[in-house]
Amino acid sequence: MIYTIDKNCITINNTESFNIAHILECGQVFNYKKKEDCYEVYSKNKMAKIYEVNGKYKILTDDPTYFVNFFDLNTNYEEIKNYLLNKYPFLKEAINFGYGIRILNQDTLEMIISFIMSANNNIPRIKKSISLLCEKYGTKMQGYYSFPSLKQLSKITKEEFEQIGLGYRSEQLVKTIKLLQNYDLDKLKNMQESELIEELLKFSGVGPKVADCIMLFGLGNKNVFPVDTWIEKVYNKYFAKEKQENRKIIRQNLTKEFKEYSGYAQQYLFYYERSAKIG
DNA sequence: TTCCAGGTGCATA
DNA sequence: TATGCACATGGA
Numbered sequence: 001m002i003y004t005i006d007k008n009c010i011t012i013n014n015t016e017s018f019n020i021a022h023i024l025e026c027g028q029v030f031n032y033k034k035k036e037d038c039y040e041v042y043s044k045n046k047m048a049k050i051y052e053v054n055g056k057y058k059i060l061t062d063d064p065t066y067f068v069n070f071f072d073l074n075t076n077y078e079e080i081k082n083y084l085l086n087k088y089p090f091l092k093e094a095i096n097f098g099y100g101i102r103i104l105n106q107d108t109l110e111m112i113i114s115f116i117m118s119a120n121n122n123i124p125r126i127k128k129s130i131s132l133l134c135e136k137y138g139t140k141m142q143g144y145y146s147f148p149s150l151k152q153l154s155k156i157t158k159e160e161f162e163q164i165g166l167g168y169r170s171e172q173l174v175k176t177i178k179l180l181q182n183y184d185l186d187k188l189k190n191m192q193e194s195e196l197i198e199e200l201l202k203f204s205g206v207g208p209k210v211a212d213c214i215m216l217f218g219l220g221n222k223n224v225f226p227v228d229t230w231i232e233k234v235y236n237k238y239f240a241k242e243k244q245e246n247r248k249i250i251r252q253n254l255t256k257e258f259k260e261y262s263g264y265a266q267q268y269l270f271y272y273e274r275s276a277k278i279g
Numbered sequence: 280t281t282c283c284a285g286g287t288g289c290a291t292a
Numbered sequence: 293t294a295t296g297c298a299c300a301t302g303g304a
Contacts, residue, residue, distance in 0.1 A: 027285060115285080122284035125302060167300025172287080207287045228285035246294095247286090270285075278304095 003073050005064050010073070012057035017077035019100020020050045020057060026101050026271035028217050030114055030127045031134070031147065043070055044107050045139060045146035072102045080264050090238055091265065094272035101267050104217060108185050110147050111218030116176060116205035117169055118213070125165065132164040153177045172205030179203060188219060196221075208248065222263035225254040230277075234269045 002014040012018045020039050024032050032041040039050045048061035048070075061067050068074065081099070084091050113133075118126050130147075137152050137160075138145035148156070154177050161170035179202070188196060196219070200211040212226035225231070227247040235250045236243055244250055258265045 116287095118284090119286040120284060120299080121286090121301080122303070125284080128302095162300085165301065168298090169287095169300080205287065209286060213285070226285070229283085230285070274285085 001074075003068070005068070008060055008062060008064065010059040010061070010064050010067060012059070012073075015055065015057065015100065017081065017100060018057060018071075018102060019098075020052070022098045022100040022271065023071070023102050023104065025275075026098060026267050027123060027274065028213075028267065029104055029106065030118075030123070030130045031110070033131075040144065041067075041070075042134065042144055042147065044110065045141060047141065047144050069105050072105055075102070077102060080261065084261060084265060084268075088265070091268060094268040097275065098268050098271040101271060103222065103263055103267060105220060106217050107147070108188060108214070108218040109150060109180070111214045112176065112180075112200075112203065112206070113153065113173065115210045115213045115217075116172055116203070117166060119169065119205065119207070119210060121169075129165050136160075136164065150177070150180055154181060169205060175204035176206070193221065193223060208251070212251075216263045216266075223255065223260050225251055225258065225262040225266045227251045227254070228270075230270050230273050231266065234273050 002012055002018060004011050004013065023029075024039060024041065029041070031043065032039055035049075037051065041048045041050065043066075046061065046063050046066055048059050048067045051058045051060070059067055059071070081095050085095060114126070114130060117129055134145040134147055137148040137156055139149075139152070156174070156177070158170045158174050161173050166173065188199065191199060193215075196215060197208075197211050200206050200214055201208075206214070209226050209228055212224040215221040215224050216226060227235070227250045231254075232245070232247060232250060235254065239253065254266075255262050
């Protein structure tokens with residue numbers, strides 16, 4: 001166990017597989033802010049402040065149980081990293097670089113909305129739009145705004161989405177939110193993978209890559225390997241005998257190789273590749 | 280100014 | 293089923 005809980009504080013005692021910068025900046029989550037002395041992470045209508053104190057982390061929150069699950073604190077990441085390192089030596093640099101990554105268990109609705117916004121977009125801009133979305137349409141909490149509920153989302157017009165910089169994704173968002181009315185999101189948690197992908201693809205703005213991200217970050221499915229522009233670069237660098245641009249084939253090959261470790265391997269590689277490129 | 284970003288939808292063959 | 297193009301926007 002890497003953590004202990006005392007009232008409103010979770011203490012991370014072992015930081016070998018918990019680094020808040022790695023966790024937040026590896027592209028799986030957009031709704032957080034870096035403050036002078038801590039990070040603030042927002043999820044649904046909850047918030048946690050993460051402080052680094054004497055080489056440990058203190059996570060302050062009104063709902064420790066929620067954030068224990070959110071940060072996936074009951075999963076042993078040392079085992080996962082050792083498995084990957086032993087089987088795939090070429091991952092060494094990526095895992096050493098992002099040693100403190102954990103795959104977050106995020107809210108399904110929030111992931112659907114956020115990753116529709118992410119298509120053909122860049123991370124700083126996605127973060128900005130989501131921050132504005134919460135400020136304008138979420139509920140005012142103590143010192144922050146909640147992510148808008150489905151009811152709040154359903155009142156947002158296409159034009160209003162455009163005003164927070166969402167461009168042509170605005171219409172897709174309106175369509176998807178309409179489809180989500182009277183929709184049981186919990187049923188997604190009990191579906192088999194192939195059936196689940198088919199179901200997610202019914203949402204406007206959700207293609208194969210966004211569906212994979214929703215499954216990985218919002219439904220706990222580690223068997224998927226989202227292939228975006230960065231992973232395409234990685235694939236052609238480490239795996240491909242000849243240049244492969246068909247992302248469907250890239251995904252097939254990677255999931256076949258990494259199986260239930262796909263999601264983890266994907267995050268280490270994505271974070272390393274993107275960080276190296278943008279400095 | 281041009282290129283690129285956690286791609287998708289749609290028309291066409 | 294596979295391919296190719298249009299699509300808003302802003303940072304680098």
